[in-house]
Amino acid sequence: MFGKAGAENPSGGWIQVSDTDFSTWMNETVCPYITLRRTENYFRTKDGLRLRYRIFRAENPSGSGMRKKRVMIFHGFSEFLEKYDEAVWHFLREGMDVYMLELRGHGYSDREVQNKDLVHVDSFDQYTEDLHAFLKEVMEPEAGERNSETILFAHSMGGGIGAVYADRYPDDFDKVLLSSPMIRMRTGSVPGWLVPLLAWFGCARGKEKDFAIGQGPFPGEGNPSPMSRKVRFFYEKRLENPKFQMWSASYGWIRAALENSKKAARVSGLTVPMLLLAAGQDKMVYPDNIREYAKRQQNARFVFFPEGHHELFNDNEEISDRFWKEVFSFIRA
Numbered sequence: 001m002f003g004k005a006g007a008e009n010p011s012g013g014w015i016q017v018s019d020t021d022f023s024t025w026m027n028e029t030v031c032p033y034i035t036l037r038r039t040e041n042y043f044r045t046k047d048g049l050r051l052r053y054r055i056f057r058a059e060n061p062s063g064s065g066m067r068k069k070r071v072m073i074f075h076g077f078s079e080f081l082e083k084y085d086e087a088v089w090h091f092l093r094e095g096m097d098v099y100m101l102e103l104r105g106h107g108y109s110d111r112e113v114q115n116k117d118l119v120h121v122d123s124f125d126q127y128t129e130d131l132h133a134f135l136k137e138v139m140e141p142e143a144g145e146r147n148s149e150t151i152l153f154a155h156s157m158g159g160g161i162g163a164v165y166a167d168r169y170p171d172d173f174d175k176v177l178l179s180s181p182m183i184r185m186r187t188g189s190v191p192g193w194l195v196p197l198l199a200w201f202g203c204a205r206g207k208e209k210d211f212a213i214g215q216g217p218f219p220g221e222g223n224p225s226p227m228s229r230k231v232r233f234f235y236e237k238r239l240e241n242p243k244f245q246m247w248s249a250s251y252g253w254i255r256a257a258l259e260n261s262k263k264a265a266r267v268s269g270l271t272v273p274m275l276l277l278a279a280g281q282d283k284m285v286y287p288d289n290i291r292e293y294a295k296r297q298q299n300a301r302f303v304f305f306p307e308g309h310h311e312l313f314n315d316n317e318e319i320s321d322r323f324w325k326e327v328f329s330f331i332r333a
Helices: 019-035 081-093 124-143 157-168 195-204 229-240 251-266 287-296 317-332
Strands: 038-044 050-056 069-074 097-101 149-155 175-179 274-279 300-305
Touching (some): 019 081, 019 229, 038 124, 050 081, 050 124, 069 081, 069 124, 069 157, 097 124, 124 157, 157 175, 157 251, 175 317, 195 251, 251 287, 274 287, 274 317, 287 300, 300 317
Parallel strands (some): 069 097, 069 149, 149 175, 274 300
């Protein structure tokens, strides 16, 4: 992530639909279904930023004698709410209400830098406190008695946030699910020991809101990464909308991410039920650190996909199908 510009863009995949049919399925089935059940608004943070959020209401809420469920999604680095449309569809079909907050510096939410290609934050604590305030001020009052079991679904950077959040606010979630969490990020061609020094030096020179070394603007159609039609479907949303063209990290973001990784490495003894999923072919984060995080907790299960890529839910049909089976088996338990 540090040594090469680019958003999270793993090899693609899908669930129960062929590559050639994915766009049609999304446009004719998924998007109309979730749009009918969606509300959208803005939440104001303690420091005055406006962050976009969405709430999706299940047509047939989970319940009928068992605890009703709702899920809160923490998205990844340089992502936007629409990136999770397919995931929302799966949760709604399971009878779960879905809540999503677009993190500061992403999508339609306010930013601390003018450059649309750049993601910056001073500390991951800002993400954590924004999410906690949203849960307490919007999610819980809005849900009322409709639901009673709250589940976290967090991916990549969102998973790194969730790994620390679960320790800081242990009563917020009944279950925690971390997909390829950024416990320790990969740094591309830059040696891991050198990254903190480069981040510190860049910030010390007053460049905390500048592109970190190896980072650069959104490449547009010049992106050389191979894409399946599924990955291309979401990438085209970036091409069409400048709000979705966040792409690279600032020196400040790198420093903040490293500090959060140190915090995650100290988290242990959590009692909340946890499911951690990791991919053997992950080019964004180290799966061994995810495994070690899981071992330190009291009630965590680690699931490894040797042939999987960073976005397991966007991997090939076999892997993504297993991913969702693991997810819903954990949620239903």
